[in-house]
Amino acid sequence: MSAAITARGLARRFGPVVAVAGIDLDVPRAQIYGFLGPNGSGKSTTIRMLCGLLVPTRGTVSVLGHPVPRDAEVVRRKLGYMTQRFSLWDDLTVAENLDFMARVYGLDRGLRCERVAARIAGYALGAAAGQRAGTLSGGERQRLALAAATLHEPELLLLDEPTSAVDPQSRRDFWESLFALVARGTTILVSTHYMDEAERCHRLAILDRGRISAEGTPRELARDIDAVVIEIEAEDLLAARRALAALPEVRSVAQLGHRLHVLLSRDAAEPGRRVAAALAGHCPDARIERVGATLEDVFVAATRLKDGPATERVA
Amino acid sequence: MSWLERLAAIAIKETRQLARDRITVGLIVGIPTIQLLLFGYAINYDVRDVSTVVLDQARTSLSRRLVGDLGATQVLGGIRQAGSEAGLRRAMQRGEANVGIVIPADLERRIAEGRRPALQILVDGSQPALENVAQGLGAMPLLRRAGELPAPKPVEILVAYNPERRTAVQIVPALCGVILTMTMVVFTASAIVRERERGNLELLITTPVTRGQLMAGKLLPYVAIGLIQTTLILLLGWWLFDVPVAGSLVDLYLGALLFIAASLSLGLFISTLAQTQFQAMQMAIVTMLPSILMSGFMFPFEGMPAIAQAIAQVLPLTHFNEIIRGIVLRGARLTDMQPELAKLAVFLVVMLALSVARFRKRLD
Numbered sequence: 001m002s003a004a005i006t007a008r009g010l011a012r013r014f015g016p017v018v019a020v021a022g023i024d025l026d027v028p029r030a031q032i033y034g035f036l037g038p039n040g041s042g043k044s045t046t047i048r049m050l051c052g053l054l055v056p057t058r059g060t061v062s063v064l065g066h067p068v069p070r071d072a073e074v075v076r077r078k079l080g081y082m083t084q085r086f087s088l089w090d091d092l093t094v095a096e097n098l099d100f101m102a103r104v105y106g107l108d109r110g111l112r113c114e115r116v117a118a119r120i121a122g123y124a125l126g127a128a129a130g131q132r133a134g135t136l137s138g139g140e141r142q143r144l145a146l147a148a149a150t151l152h153e154p155e156l157l158l159l160d161e162p163t164s165a166v167d168p169q170s171r172r173d174f175w176e177s178l179f180a181l182v183a184r185g186t187t188i189l190v191s192t193h194y195m196d197e198a199e200r201c202h203r204l205a206i207l208d209r210g211r212i213s214a215e216g217t218p219r220e221l222a223r224d225i226d227a228v229v230i231e232i233e234a235e236d237l238l239a240a241r242r243a244l245a246a247l248p249e250v251r252s253v254a255q256l257g258h259r260l261h262v263l264l265s266r267d268a269a270e271p272g273r274r275v276a277a278a279l280a281g282h283c284p285d286a287r288i289e290r291v292g293a294t295l296e297d298v299f300v301a302a303t304r305l306k307d308g309p310a311t312e313r314v315a
Numbered sequence: 316m317s318w319l320e321r322l323a324a325i326a327i328k329e330t331r332q333l334a335r336d337r338i339t340v341g342l343i344v345g346i347p348t349i350q351l352l353l354f355g356y357a358i359n360y361d362v363r364d365v366s367t368v369v370l371d372q373a374r375t376s377l378s379r380r381l382v383g384d385l386g387a388t389q390v391l392g393g394i395r396q397a398g399s400e401a402g403l404r405r406a407m408q409r410g411e412a413n414v415g416i417v418i419p420a421d422l423e424r425r426i427a428e429g430r431r432p433a434l435q436i437l438v439d440g441s442q443p444a445l446e447n448v449a450q451g452l453g454a455m456p457l458l459r460r461a462g463e464l465p466a467p468k469p470v471e472i473l474v475a476y477n478p479e480r481r482t483a484v485q486i487v488p489a490l491c492g493v494i495l496t497m498t499m500v501v502f503t504a505s506a507i508v509r510e511r512e513r514g515n516l517e518l519l520i521t522t523p524v525t526r527g528q529l530m531a532g533k534l535l536p537y538v539a540i541g542l543i544q545t546t547l548i549l550l551l552g553w554w555l556f557d558v559p560v561a562g563s564l565v566d567l568y569l570g571a572l573l574f575i576a577a578s579l580s581l582g583l584f585i586s587t588l589a590q591t592q593f594q595a596m597q598m599a600i601v602t603m604l605p606s607i608l609m610s611g612f613m614f615p616f617e618g619m620p621a622i623a624q625a626i627a628q629v630l631p632l633t634h635f636n637e638i639i640r641g642i643v644l645r646g647a648r649l650t651d652m653q654p655e656l657a658k659l660a661v662f663l664v665v666m667l668a669l670s671v672a673r674f675r676k677r678l679d
């Protein structure tokens with residue numbers, strides 16, 4: 001079967017602002033595909049172009065085999081969309097919101113009642129069914145939004161930062177329900193800021209200023225990272241930090257408790273040796289260890305170092 | 316599931332939200348009631364008891380009788396005497412009197428000669444309504460009473476359809492259109508823009524619902540509200556101000572329905588232009604003011620400059636005023652109102668077409 005989403009050279013500008021600067025995308029079916037990127041990197045804009053809400057400035061999109069925006073109406077029947085901002089109706093109850101969305105998706109009476117009841121039960125909304133959506137907690141609201149987006153059993157779910165303002169336990173539960181949907185063949189595209197969520201995706205694209213700066217499975221991304229990661233343990237971490245700042249190949253330093261987590265350019269020859277030499281004068285007790293990259297390292301390497309070679313594509 | 320069912324889903328949702336919005340429900344009933352009470356009791360084209368200052372330089376029995384006559388008309392009231400011309404002017408300047416009457420010392424001779432004016436009446440021109448008073452006083456057959464000379468009988472004006480010349484009879488039907496204009500345009504425009512502002516529209520337009528279903532479903536509840544308001548105004552007008560409907564109620568409601576649809580379509584069009592409820596409100600006011608000022612509600616249509624009359628031709632309220640006045644006051648039938656109906660229909664179709672053309676199931 002063809003990919004759920006294919007995009008080539010997709011770009012969108014708002015006046016002088018380039019929100020999306022030409023991206024290629026292949027989202028396989030029945031998987032969770034993640035968009036990881038900082039604020040303003042173009043995640044929402046890309047998702048909106050995929051569901052025909054925004055017309056691309058350049059490039060082509062095909063969703064579930066249909067060109068968009070031309071066939072947006074066909075695609076909309078097979079698509080569920082969870083907006084970044086809660087956009088069901090605050091002054092309607094949970095049950096009324098679901099019933100309305102079921103009608104809008106054209107489910108006939110029997111199916112409608114059955115689905116609404118199933119979603120209320122499946123997303124633990126029973127206690128809140130008669131409550132106005134505006135008074136729900138963050139977690140309930142997000143479950144309601146997902147319940148509404150899945151009423152018509154869409155083939156493709158587009159979720160724009162679904163778990164912002166949700167506690168960790170609710171996030172876990174939420175991801176369990178996403179995997180349940182994937183098991184039934186649904187394709188899910190989800191944008192996020194959270195590393196632990198990105199880690200759970202089958203595949204991942206890291207967006208930075210409108211470009212995909214890295215793409216692959218989380219494991220591939222960590223393996224192919226365009227940097228060397230070392231950790232330093234020392235008595236005086238402040239002095240170590242100062243010493244590292246003098247090295248041009250150091251891209252980022254983050255403190256993790258008693259250790260410093262350091263990202264170095266890959267092109268530096270024998271990075272461990274150079275770091276050891278730099279530290280020798282300042283903190284002789286420093287222990288240097290080369291470690292495997294985490295997804296956060298990948299994210300930092302792919303986004304924050306704007307001028308370095310890391311903005312080139314990794315995979 | 317049919318086309319209509321999806322439309323109904325939107326209409327039901329809208330009605331449900333409306334019913335829960337206590338302030339809006341209050342406004343639906345409150346605006347017509349308050350406006351009708353305010354305007355019905357406050358606007359009065361019949362001028363009475365205008366404060367007057369008299370400078371009687373003649374001080375004869377004839378001059379005293381003249382002053383008595385003026386007071387007897389009830390148009391002038393609280394008549395005070397001034398000692399000098401300066402005193403009279405001061406009284407008018409201070410606003411203590413709106414009309415000043417100067418009776419010259421040679422009153423009798425002036426009447427006998429009949430060439431020079433017998434009286435001088437000064438009117439405060441800063442108060443527009445008083446000009447009519449001056450004209451009325453000028454035409455008063457004062458001199459006949461004086462018995463010296465046969466004065467020409469002033470033209471008698473017969474007022475048809477409102478024989479007692481009660482202002483309420485003119486105000487109630489006119490207010491019906493004004494109130495519908497005020498509520499219908501604002502309600503629809505803000506109902507749609509509110510969903511855009513709150514982000515509901517982004518979700519809604521990503522569903523299979525069509526533009527037509529979305530627009531019609533949102534407008535339908537407001538059609539019902541417009542008809543409820545019309546009923547309320549007519550009932551209050553009949554009950555409080557004794558204004559009956561001379562023509563057929565069916566005709567009246569059909570005319571109102573067309574006008575409501577035209578006003579809603581204007582609100583719909585505004586909603587396709589505005590990004591925020593505040594903008595929608597401003598735009599609604601921009602269309603409301605000319606409607607109220609130029610449709611003949613405030614000022615007589617005939618007296619307006621050509622450009623204003625041309626603008627008024629575009630406004631639905633102008634035509635609805637004609638229709639409702641005809642049906643309520645003159646007992647006219649809808650078939651007598653074809654030009655007005657046609658103009659309303661054209662407005663409706665053009666606004667709907669513009670709205671459909673502008674409303675896209677997109678964000679850009």
Ligand SMILES: Nc1ncnc2c1ncn2[C@@H]1O[C@H](COP(=O)(O)OP(=O)(O)OP(=O)(O)O)[C@@H](O)[C@H]1O
Pocket residue numbers: 014017018019020037038039040041042043044045046084
């Ligand atoms: N309608 C718009 N008009 C003008 N600029 C816009 C519009 N929508 C987005 N942008 C700009 O495009 C860029 C990308 O925005 P986008 O919302 O896609 O980012 P994002 O990755 O979703 O960010 P966040 O994580 O904060 O949601 C930003 O610089 C934003 O200011």
Ligand SMILES: [Mg+2]
Pocket residue numbers: 043044045084160161
């Ligand atoms: Mg976003």
